[in-house]
Amino acid sequence: xxxxxxxxxxxxxxxxxxxxxxxxxxxxxxxxxxxxxxxxxxxxxxxxxxxxxxxxxxxxxxxxxxxxxxxxxxxxxxxxxxxxxxxxxxxxxxxxxxxxxxxxxxxxxxxxxxxxxxxxxxxxxxxxxxxxxxxxxxxxxxxxxxxxxxxxxxxxxxxxxxxxxxxxxxxxxxxxxxxxxxxxxxxxxxxxxxxxxxxxxxxxxxxxxxxxxxxxxxxxxxxxxxxxxxxxxxxxxxxxxxxxxxxxxxxxxxxxxxxxxxxxxxxxxxxxxxxxxxxxxxxxxxxxxxxxxxxxxxxxxxxxxxxxxxxxxxxxxxxxxxxxxxxxxxxxxxxxxxxxxxxxxxxxxxxxxxxxxxxxxxxxxxxxxxxxxxxxxxxxxxxxxxxxxxxxxxxxxxxxxxxxxxxxxxxxxxxxxxxxxxxxxxxxxxxxxxxxxxxxxxxxxxxxxxxxxxxxxxxxxxxxxxxxxxxxxxxxxxxxxxxxxxxxxxxxxxxxxxxxxxxxxxxxxxxxxxxxxxxxxxxxxxxxxxxxxxxxxxxxxxxxxxxxxxxxxxxxxxxxxxxxxxxxxxxxxxxxxxxxxxxxxxxxxxxxxxxxxxxxxxxxxxxxxxxxxxxxxxxxxxxxxxxxxxxxxxxxxxxxxxxxxxxxxxxxxxxxxxxxxxxxxxxxxxxxxxxxxxxxxxxxxxxxxxxxxxxx
Amino acid sequence: xxxxxxxxxxxxxxxxxxxxxxxxxxxxxxxxxxxxxxxxxxxxxxxxxxxxxxxxxxxxxxxxxxxxxxxxxxxxxxxxxxxxxxxxxxxxxxxxxxxxxxxxxxxxxxxxxxxxxxxxxxxxxxxxxxxxxxxxxxxxxxxxxxxxxxxxxxxxxxxx
Numbered sequence: 001x002x003x004x005x006x007x008x009x010x011x012x013x014x015x016x017x018x019x020x021x022x023x024x025x026x027x028x029x030x031x032x033x034x035x036x037x038x039x040x041x042x043x044x045x046x047x048x049x050x051x052x053x054x055x056x057x058x059x060x061x062x063x064x065x066x067x068x069x070x071x072x073x074x075x076x077x078x079x080x081x082x083x084x085x086x087x088x089x090x091x092x093x094x095x096x097x098x099x100x101x102x103x104x105x106x107x108x109x110x111x112x113x114x115x116x117x118x119x120x121x122x123x124x125x126x127x128x129x130x131x132x133x134x135x136x137x138x139x140x141x142x143x144x145x146x147x148x149x150x151x152x153x154x155x156x157x158x159x160x161x162x163x164x165x166x167x168x169x170x171x172x173x174x175x176x177x178x179x180x181x182x183x184x185x186x187x188x189x190x191x192x193x194x195x196x197x198x199x200x201x202x203x204x205x206x207x208x209x210x211x212x213x214x215x216x217x218x219x220x221x222x223x224x225x226x227x228x229x230x231x232x233x234x235x236x237x238x239x240x241x242x243x244x245x246x247x248x249x250x251x252x253x254x255x256x257x258x259x260x261x262x263x264x265x266x267x268x269x270x271x272x273x274x275x276x277x278x279x280x281x282x283x284x285x286x287x288x289x290x291x292x293x294x295x296x297x298x299x300x301x302x303x304x305x306x307x308x309x310x311x312x313x314x315x316x317x318x319x320x321x322x323x324x325x326x327x328x329x330x331x332x333x334x335x336x337x338x339x340x341x342x343x344x345x346x347x348x349x350x351x352x353x354x355x356x357x358x359x360x361x362x363x364x365x366x367x368x369x370x371x372x373x374x375x376x377x378x379x380x381x382x383x384x385x386x387x388x389x390x391x392x393x394x395x396x397x398x399x400x401x402x403x404x405x406x407x408x409x410x411x412x413x414x415x416x417x418x419x420x421x422x423x424x425x426x427x428x429x430x431x432x433x434x435x436x437x438x439x440x441x442x443x444x445x446x447x448x449x450x451x452x453x454x455x456x457x458x459x460x461x462x463x464x465x466x467x468x469x470x471x472x473x474x475x476x477x478x479x480x481x482x483x484x485x486x487x488x489x490x491x492x493x494x495x496x497x498x499x500x501x502x503x504x505x506x507x508x509x510x511x512x513x514x515x516x517x518x519x520x521x522x523x524x525x526x527x528x529x530x531x532x533x534x535x536x537x538x539x540x541x542x543x544x545x546x547x548x549x550x551x552x553x554x555x556x557x558x559x560x561x562x563x564x565x566x567x568x569x570x571x572x573x574x575x576x577x578x579x580x581x582x583x584x585x586x587x588x589x590x591x592x593x594x595x596x597x598x599x600x601x602x603x604x605x606x607x608x609x610x611x612x613x614x615x616x617x618x619x620x621x622x623x624x625x626x627x628x629x630x631x632x633x634x635x636x637x638x639x640x641x642x643x644x645x646x647x648x649x650x651x652x653x654x655x656x657x658x659x660x661x662x663x664x665x666x667x668x669x670x671x672x673x674x675x676x677x678x679x680x681x682x683x684x685x686x687x688x689x690x691x692x693x694x695x696x
Numbered sequence: 697x698x699x700x701x702x703x704x705x706x707x708x709x710x711x712x713x714x715x716x717x718x719x720x721x722x723x724x725x726x727x728x729x730x731x732x733x734x735x736x737x738x739x740x741x742x743x744x745x746x747x748x749x750x751x752x753x754x755x756x757x758x759x760x761x762x763x764x765x766x767x768x769x770x771x772x773x774x775x776x777x778x779x780x781x782x783x784x785x786x787x788x789x790x791x792x793x794x795x796x797x798x799x800x801x802x803x804x805x806x807x808x809x810x811x812x813x814x815x816x817x818x819x820x821x822x823x824x825x826x827x828x829x830x831x832x833x834x835x836x837x838x839x840x841x842x843x844x845x846x847x848x849x850x851x852x853x854x855x856x
Contacts, residue, residue: 580705582758606707613712621714621758 006054008089015049024062027078028071043069094131101127129290133175140174147459160456167554168430169453170547172423172491173226179464179473180489181227182419183297184480186237189217191316196478197221203316207241211274214238215281222286222294224475228350230297232416236310236321239329242271243322251328271329272336279337283346296348300330300381302367304356308389309416331370338379342645345638345664351381356389357623372615375632378647382601382631385623417482420489420598422460424453425542427551428519429494429567433501433560443522450490450523454530454537457488461535484534489598490523491542493551496568501561506573508586516571520595527597540598543569570602581606582621590626602630605665607649609634636664698722698773701740703751705759710792710811711847713761716751718743720767720774725796729819735766745780752784761810763792771795775804782808806839824848 003015021040028035035043046065049058059082066075106122141161148157163169173180193202193213199220204210214234222229242250246258246267259265265273285291301309303323310321340346353371355362362368362385371383431449435442467473468483475481495516496506504512520539527537544551548567556562564575571587572579579587581604588602610618615632622630637650641658652659699721706717722738723730730736741747752762762781767774778791792811800806800814813824815831822829825848833848834841 580703582705582755585758608708610707611712614707614714617714617760624757 003049003051005049005058006052008055017044020044020047020058020062023078024066027066027074027081030077030081031073033074039069043071098127098131101130123291125285125291129292136177137174140171140177143463144171144456144459147462148456151459151462152455156452156455159452163449163452166430167551167558168427168434168449170425170427170491170493170551171456172425172542172547176226178224178226179486180225180420180422181229181295182221182225182475182481182486183230183232183416184221184419184475185417186214186217186231186233186480188479189213190237192478194220197224197474197480204241207238207245207274210238210241211278215278218282218294218296219286221475221480222296224473227420228295228297230299230419232297232299234298234349235300235329235333236313236326238274239322239326240315240319242329243319243325244317248319248322248325251325254328254332268332271332275333275336276340279340279346279349280344283348293347296350298349298351300334300351300353302353302355302362302364303327304363305354305389308356334374334379334381338374338377341379341636342647345645353381353383355383355385355619357385357387360620360623362619362623368619369612369616372612372619375615376609376612378609378634378636380631380633380636382629383619383622384629385619386628387623417480417485419481419486420538420540421464421486422457423489423491423540423542424457424460425491425493425544425547426450426453426523427494427555428492429497429501429551429562430555430558430560432498433555436501443518446519446522450526453490454526457490457537458530458535461488484536487536487538487598490527490537490539491547492520492523492539493542493544493547493569494555494567495519495541496571496573497561497563500563500573506571506576506587507579508583508591513591516592517595524595524597538598539596541569541571541596541600543601545569569600571600574605581618582625585618585621585625585627585630588625588627588630593626593628599629602627603633604630605633607634609648633665638662638664698743698767698770698777699738699740700743700747701735705755706763709765709794710761710763710790711844713790713792713811714759715761715763715792716755716759717763717765718751719765722769723766723796724769725816727796727817727819730817743777745777748777748780749784752781752789756785756789759789761790761792763794763811765794766796767793768796771797771801772803775808778808806836806841809836811835812841 004012005015007013021044024040024043025035028039043062043065046068047058047061059078063075063078063082066072066078101122104122141164145157145161148160160169164171188196189203191203193204194200194217195202197217197220199216201209201213201216204213214231214237218229218231250267254268254271255266257264258267259270282294282296284293286294306321306323306326313321315321334351337346337349337351353367355364355367355371357363362371374381426446426449428446431446432442435445438445464473465483468476471477476483498519499506499512499515502515504515506512523539527539530537544567548569549565551567552562552565568574570584571592572584584602584604588600593600610632622628634647635649637646637648637653638644638661639646639653639656639658640660640662642653642656644653644655645664646654649663650661653661700718701721702719704717704719706715707713709715709717719732719735720743721735721740723735726736762778764774764778774793774795778793781789781791790810791808792813793809794813795801796816798815800812806812812834813831814834815829817823818830820828821831824831824833824845827849829845829849831845832843833845835844836842
């Protein structure tokens, strides 16, 4: 029988003894020596070739054989030769990646490691960002496994790598060195400018320096985070500076001409010009972030949320936030932004409206109506609703408990400062299917995995503390964010797929509810178990535009049951037409999200806009079902021929009649062109079921 | 007795309402170009009071209106079920009927419904959103019909 070996590229090739002999002879010649036939035979006696052995394994055996025969100099030369070739191969691979990237359809498809990059175009800057990603992954893994070994021993560290390599778990954002996302308090900046975070600007003193400084501050903060930067106080602070210049009741006479230059701008125009400066600047590709735009989030509040969050807040001049003018500015910004989005594709800020509910209704009726009105006008934003202002979602996806509503003269309002240090995701589908293969109950295995991911997160936290000690994390030192208020996040993916595998129907039914509560309840139990003064955990159904695709692909390759190309980021099956809109609210309602402490936003895909009255009713449905976080997603149309942007989902450009159209839809919170998604994600977007406008 | 083949939550059929639309089977009209010819067959689940009860239990609190799609083979039954919905919801839920007939049947009472669509689908004239449509959509207040077909064509110009 002929023996085959496996080459580096995975191909099988008939084994050739001459090739090994040649390699050995060359190694001897390289140190000025000569290998006789006898010497070669002696070395080969120690090499065991079996069918299916890899080139790497043969070379390892030759190395050992050379040393066993005491040819140390030759062995060393052979090793160095191998190392050199390894490096050559790495460069060759990088070069091949570079060529492939240049040929890829867009930046997301070209990206090898982290394809949700909010990058519009591929170019030299985005390529420069891609190349070191594999090195970051190795570095991050090494730092984490070293710490794990130190804290929990080699076994735990090895188990982590094994679960990671076998895709039971996934470490998010491994291509970046910085902590994940943060909702910041801007108070330290308001008091001291950017010097404490490494910038050189002083505290803002007027509207102009506020707006300019704000942009710089957001860029500085974002360069030290791998994910989003939320500024929940943005409009409140802006309102303060407008008030300083034009009086607290400026909003009562916004049509007054206040610009005495030839432009003769009204106050309203002055304010919206500042909106324009800030929003357009922040949507620019950013050099320091490999041409990714900053991921920027802001919040709006109804009167009750606002009062609860900022009732103790005091500005540097001793004044308190003025609700009536803040409210006017919030509405003005929303209206302006909605209109501006018909002129240009503006991804950021991602906006969240925080509403308090009471007795099944939005407590602040004016804001409930306004929210419905803005949805009916086609604006795309998130709504967060709670019957208690003890939690907030300001980070576009992460819900957080407000632990401190107080005010401090160094940190400002405590409640807004939060975020996630790091996300580590469990692939539930694989965990559960693998348990079935092994004939064990999935909860046993899942419990082991859940325990391990907590240990890994604690190790990550230790590494972060190390960085903090060395002065590498000025955002924490300066008080923009706080170590003990940032979560370590346990992500879940493949929940729906796991339930489907167990034969559970993905509808609102007792066995699905029980399954969800059991799995997420287990994670929550461990979140509580490992919680300390400085460690807080939450659980999130991650918006898996990137990971969902990878998990589906890997699981399919390894023979698990995989029904779709991208695992769901929701509690329902995205493409299932039998799940109606009320069902979706229900499946993201209290029964299902109870243990999802980190939240999950329901993206309600509709194919047309609804009326204000209908949105008002749906807000009540959300309250009734206990769905606290959602958005409505109606694809906007962009004409590739004339550039017209339309709030509606059209098949033909209403301006130039072109059919070369693209669509803007929401992806993990932000609006993006469908053609900028990675290829597999585009397929998923095409399959999404947009609730039909029936033609009856 | 009527059968229904499916149901869905819809927004465009009855303006400003969140509607549970029940697609009734055995449609006798046979309009040319019908978009759901499967509804011409007499198949599906019986729309009994208990079937309606379970639909109302699941969605009654979340919607504002129940719309019967079709049912022209047994108009009196549609009328009866509409009144049943009213009674069961304590008149909280509105009722609508999408009929393919041109005339409201004498055997039914207008007062059983809040909304009414009349008229077969004629391919050349188009559905409610078409400006040339033969179909009519009415609001009913105290037994009085108000033609609101314009809401659909307006909706079209606003959304298209």
